[in-house]
Amino acid sequence: MSNLIEPAKLTKKDFETDQDVRWCPGCGDYSILANVQRVMPELGIPRERIVWVSGIGCSSRFPYYMNTYGFHTIHGRAPAFAMGIKVANPELSVWIATGDGDGLSIGGNQLMHCLRRNLDVKILLFNNRIYGLTKGQYSPTSELGKVTKSTPFGSADQPIDPASFALGANATFVARSIDTEAAHLSDVLRRAARHSGAAFTEIYQNCNVFNDGAFDSFRERDVKAERQLRVEHGKPLVFGAQRDKGLRLDPKTLTLEVVRVGEGGVPESEVLVHDETNQTLAYMLARMPYPEYPVALGVLYAVERPTYDGVLRTQKAEALARSGAPDLARLLRGNAAWEI
Amino acid sequence: MTSPALVPSSPTEQTVIPSAVVRFAGDSGDGMQVTGDQFTVAAALAKNDLATFPDFPAEIRAPAGTTYGVSGFQIHFASDNVYTPGDAPDVLVAMNPAALKTNLRDLKRGGLLIVNSGAFNAANLKKAGYETNPLEDGSLENYSLLSIDITKNTQNAVKDTGLSNKEANRCKNFWTLGLMFWIYGRPLEPTLKWIEQKYGKRPELVQANTAALKAGHAYGETAEIFQRKRYEVPPAPVEPGVYRNINGNTATALGLVAASRIANRELVLGAYPITPASDVLHELSKYKHFGITTIQAEDEIAAVCAAIGASYAGNLGVTSTSGPGMALKTEAIGLAVAVELPLVVIDIQRGGPSTGLPTKTEQADLLQAVYGRNSEAPVCVVAAATPGDCFYMAIEAVRLAVKYMTPVILLTDGYLANGAEPWKVPNPSDLPKIELRFRTDPNGFHPFLRDETTLARPWAIPGTPGLEHRIGGLEKDYDSGHISYAPENHERMCRVRAAKVAGIARDIPEQTIEVGSERGKLLVLGWGSTYGAIREAVQRCRARGLDVSHAHVRYINPFPRNLGELLRRFDRVLVPELNLGQLVKLIRSEYLVPAESLPKVQGKPFKVEELEDAIRRLLES
Numbered sequence: 001m002s003n004l005i006e007p008a009k010l011t012k013k014d015f016e017t018d019q020d021v022r023w024c025p026g027c028g029d030y031s032i033l034a035n036v037q038r039v040m041p042e043l044g045i046p047r048e049r050i051v052w053v054s055g056i057g058c059s060s061r062f063p064y065y066m067n068t069y070g071f072h073t074i075h076g077r078a079p080a081f082a083m084g085i086k087v088a089n090p091e092l093s094v095w096i097a098t099g100d101g102d103g104l105s106i107g108g109n110q111l112m113h114c115l116r117r118n119l120d121v122k123i124l125l126f127n128n129r130i131y132g133l134t135k136g137q138y139s140p141t142s143e144l145g146k147v148t149k150s151t152p153f154g155s156a157d158q159p160i161d162p163a164s165f166a167l168g169a170n171a172t173f174v175a176r177s178i179d180t181e182a183a184h185l186s187d188v189l190r191r192a193a194r195h196s197g198a199a200f201t202e203i204y205q206n207c208n209v210f211n212d213g214a215f216d217s218f219r220e221r222d223v224k225a226e227r228q229l230r231v232e233h234g235k236p237l238v239f240g241a242q243r244d245k246g247l248r249l250d251p252k253t254l255t256l257e258v259v260r261v262g263e264g265g266v267p268e269s270e271v272l273v274h275d276e277t278n279q280t281l282a283y284m285l286a287r288m289p290y291p292e293y294p295v296a297l298g299v300l301y302a303v304e305r306p307t308y309d310g311v312l313r314t315q316k317a318e319a320l321a322r323s324g325a326p327d328l329a330r331l332l333r334g335n336a337a338w339e340i
Numbered sequence: 341m342t343s344p345a346l347v348p349s350s351p352t353e354q355t356v357i358p359s360a361v362v363r364f365a366g367d368s369g370d371g372m373q374v375t376g377d378q379f380t381v382a383a384a385l386a387k388n389d390l391a392t393f394p395d396f397p398a399e400i401r402a403p404a405g406t407t408y409g410v411s412g413f414q415i416h417f418a419s420d421n422v423y424t425p426g427d428a429p430d431v432l433v434a435m436n437p438a439a440l441k442t443n444l445r446d447l448k449r450g451g452l453l454i455v456n457s458g459a460f461n462a463a464n465l466k467k468a469g470y471e472t473n474p475l476e477d478g479s480l481e482n483y484s485l486l487s488i489d490i491t492k493n494t495q496n497a498v499k500d501t502g503l504s505n506k507e508a509n510r511c512k513n514f515w516t517l518g519l520m521f522w523i524y525g526r527p528l529e530p531t532l533k534w535i536e537q538k539y540g541k542r543p544e545l546v547q548a549n550t551a552a553l554k555a556g557h558a559y560g561e562t563a564e565i566f567q568r569k570r571y572e573v574p575p576a577p578v579e580p581g582v583y584r585n586i587n588g589n590t591a592t593a594l595g596l597v598a599a600s601r602i603a604n605r606e607l608v609l610g611a612y613p614i615t616p617a618s619d620v621l622h623e624l625s626k627y628k629h630f631g632i633t634t635i636q637a638e639d640e641i642a643a644v645c646a647a648i649g650a651s652y653a654g655n656l657g658v659t660s661t662s663g664p665g666m667a668l669k670t671e672a673i674g675l676a677v678a679v680e681l682p683l684v685v686i687d688i689q690r691g692g693p694s695t696g697l698p699t700k701t702e703q704a705d706l707l708q709a710v711y712g713r714n715s716e717a718p719v720c721v722v723a724a725a726t727p728g729d730c731f732y733m734a735i736e737a738v739r740l741a742v743k744y745m746t747p748v749i750l751l752t753d754g755y756l757a758n759g760a761e762p763w764k765v766p767n768p769s770d771l772p773k774i775e776l777r778f779r780t781d782p783n784g785f786h787p788f789l790r791d792e793t794t795l796a797r798p799w800a801i802p803g804t805p806g807l808e809h810r811i812g813g814l815e816k817d818y819d820s821g822h823i824s825y826a827p828e829n830h831e832r833m834c835r836v837r838a839a840k841v842a843g844i845a846r847d848i849p850e851q852t853i854e855v856g857s858e859r860g861k862l863l864v865l866g867w868g869s870t871y872g873a874i875r876e877a878v879q880r881c882r883a884r885g886l887d888v889s890h891a892h893v894r895y896i897n898p899f900p901r902n903l904g905e906l907l908r909r910f911d912r913v914l915v916p917e918l919n920l921g922q923l924v925k926l927i928r929s930e931y932l933v934p935a936e937s938l939p940k941v942q943g944k945p946f947k948v949e950e951l952e953d954a955i956r957r958l959l960e961s
Contacts, residue, residue, distance in 0.1 A: 048805045064810050069802040072812025074675050080642035084649025113638035319628035326630040328601045328768045337584040
């Protein structure tokens with residue numbers, strides 16, 4: 001594929017469409033869109049080779065605002081459309097925009113199978129923990145007891161954590177970021193774009209109309225250093241404005257514990273070092289209870305595995321090598337024909 | 341049709357008969373399908389025309405000896421044209437009491453009944469619900485009964501091969517086949533060769549099945565009782581050419597491969613396993629070297645969505661399923677209507693509603709195919725008439741889908757899917773042409789710019805520089821393709837989508853009369869798998885001097901452009917269907933003709949006799 005990549009001369013402007021963006025003013029989707037439009041030109045992929053696929057929901061309007069090929073499909077099924085697209089033309093760079101309702105409620109099955117197949121697509125799941133387009137019902141990521149229009153007495157469902165769902169589905173790339181953290185989000189998107197296989201990125205995204213401030217407790221400037229853990233491969237898992245807190249494994253309970261690092265605490269050598277190829281660690285990081293633990297952000301997990309589309313391509317080439325050029329007349333005749 | 345058992349013959353010669361219907365019935369583990377297949381090959385090699393139909397239970401391995409575990413295979417072979425697998429068997433082979441219990445009522449009076457008496461023990465009789473042994477209580481006196489201990493004869497035949505008793509018993513079907521080959525004067529060699537190929541890795545099985553086949557054949561030769569029961573069905577007058585036996589599912593799959601070759605475009609099948617459609621997936625999955633990709637999706641929805649995705653990216657997107665799967669695909673088919681992408685949906689109908697009768701046939705998804713989507717969502721609907729016709733209709737479905745940028749639903753059913761007939765193998769250069777046009781010119785492009793003749797929008801596939809665009813399920817502006825909620829625009833778009841599909845009528849053949857005159861007292865109008873039975877019934881009625889004709893629609897939405905005019909040339913129109921009257925509703929609402937319904941929903945095809953009776957009743961009333 002690399003020989004086909006043109007010199008990257010595109011700019012953010014090239015990825016903007018002439019359509020009015022119809023998200024509510026103040027929606028976190030704007031910053032995600034701007035971020036994606038900034039990162040896309042860096043990838044060196046010609047616009048005509050990029051396809052954005054989406055389902056239904058606020059996040060799924062995304063393709064209309066990207067000046068690439070785009071397909072706004074039906075609720076929850078974007079990964080299945082993407083599968084057909086990628087299998088039909090492996091040269092395409094296929095991106096999926098989905099949300100917590102589209103991807104984890106109605107489309108949970110499609111997302112799960114896309115991840116386990118390791119289809120070579122990039123999935124951005126905008127998690128605002130609410131249904132926006134249908135005007136404010138709780139979503140599968142809403143906290144237990146969430147009071148909404150459809151749950152005046154509080155929701156009775158346990159929420160699901162998207163990153164641990166992805167890990168459970170055997171995803172090969174799982175990352176997390178926040179709509180407002182532009183630099184961090186750009187870094188994660190670049191990593192996702194480079195990943196060969198299904199790259200799953202959960203983006204905490206504020207819905208200022210129906211669930212405003214859902215992530216403020218770890219997103220706001222004054223608290224984020226203490227409440228966010230930015231993971232980086234090969235670096236110790238420390239956080240805090242003074243880098244004085246870290247994660248240590250309690251070998252007796254096989255759980256993570258937050259420890260003080262340095263003076264008056266444990267030496268940094270006792271703090272876990274992030275290994276993004278360690279699925280168990282990724283799972284523990286994804287599922288840390290909040291607010292007792294910080295929220296892990298960054299590339300939690302990344303490994304290489306054959307892609308679904310790649311295996312199909314190989315099988316096709318092997319079949320061709322084995323059987324020779326296709327002969328329709330012979331095929332139609334079959335093995336037991338007779339002549340009259 | 342002649343009942344062989346009633347035909348007297350000299351003791352030494354084979355009696356020449358024009359046709360025969362034979363049914364093999366046994367436990368699902370008794371190998372009846374293999375027996376039937378081999379018997380079919382023998383009939384085909386003897387140049388008989390033929391039609392077959394297997395009838396198997398929904399359970400994979402139902403408990404042995406039960407009535408719901410009975411598997412059957414019927415073949416009709418003749419020295420003349422054959423249009424159906426036959427109403428009633430002339431010969432029934434029943435391998436156990438349950439097979440006798442469930443199949444006897446179909447056997448012609450006086451028909452030859454071959455029974456494995458070795459399986460008629462107390463336990464099996466009880467499982468089949470017999471209070472007394474029918475072989476002994478005189479209840480079979482209306483039939484020509486041959487009661488043979490096939491179990492014991494088979495055990496004796498294979499005892500030197502060292503097989504366990506259980507394995508030896510599994511050779512019973514070849515012993516039976518050997519006997520049937522003797523009765524109809526068929527050579528053993530093709531089956532011996534097949535056994536060699538099939539069981540080559542286990543020489544003891546080759547030896548045992550060979551011994552069983554030969555022993556069954558020898559039994560016929562030596563046993564006194566058979567001296568009067570040998571028959572010959574002479575070759576049928578068929579057009580010269582290369583023939584093969586083909587069932588509807590194989591024909592459908594091959595039609596798709598052919599369409600892909602003709603169009604010079606790769607094909608992606610998205611499918612989820614479902615009876616009786618899975619064989620299309622199995623068959624197509626073998627043809628990767630033909631550029632065919634099969635995706636066994638996680639569910640029916642993903643299967644159709646993947647097919648649409650493949651179409652969007654410029655491949656031929658196809659999905660195959662049966663009724664319950666159709667229900668699940670509905671929303672996605674609606675999207676394909678809205679975004680106007682080619683899509684071929686193959687619905688191999690089965691008995692419903694819900695899970696219904698998964699292994700039995702029905703034609704009750706017609707209205708679902710034509711109307712079963714939210715809002716105004718017209719699609720093209722075509723239906724195959726015979727197993728071999730599935731091949732041509734699959735090609736036609738692809739042709740129309742890509743030319744008109746529309747979903748096309750191809751209806752077949754369980755009867756066509758599993759039923760087989762000899763099929764004249766076409767020369768690829770004689771097949772219809774499929775031209776694909778992809779938009780590449782960015783000048784003046786928008787995704788819903790229509791071709792003036794076909795009203796189809798351009799197929800502009802990702803990877804084409806300068807044509808980057810967005811499509812989706814939201815309504816589009818007629819003139820720009822952008823999202824539009826404008827009221828008048830919506831109506832205009834609904835109308836143009838409908839006009840586009842209706843316009844296909846200009847591109848399909850006019851309706852013809854299959855059998856009979858162009859006008860008259862009665863037209864029998866059929867669709868789908870009822871073709872053979874209707875044709876045969878109408879022919880027989882005409883032979884008796886009745887004024888009746890047969891027309892069979894293969895295009896249902898839109899109907900052929902002359903259909904209304906054709907219907908009005910007849911005093912009455914009768915519409916037999918394997919549902920409670922669906923095509924008849926479409927015909928009446930479209931043409932305001934008083935078409936009459938002849939419904940049947942028993943999971944079984946029409947018998948020729950049933951149709952003959954109906955035609956006679958109608959013309960005599």
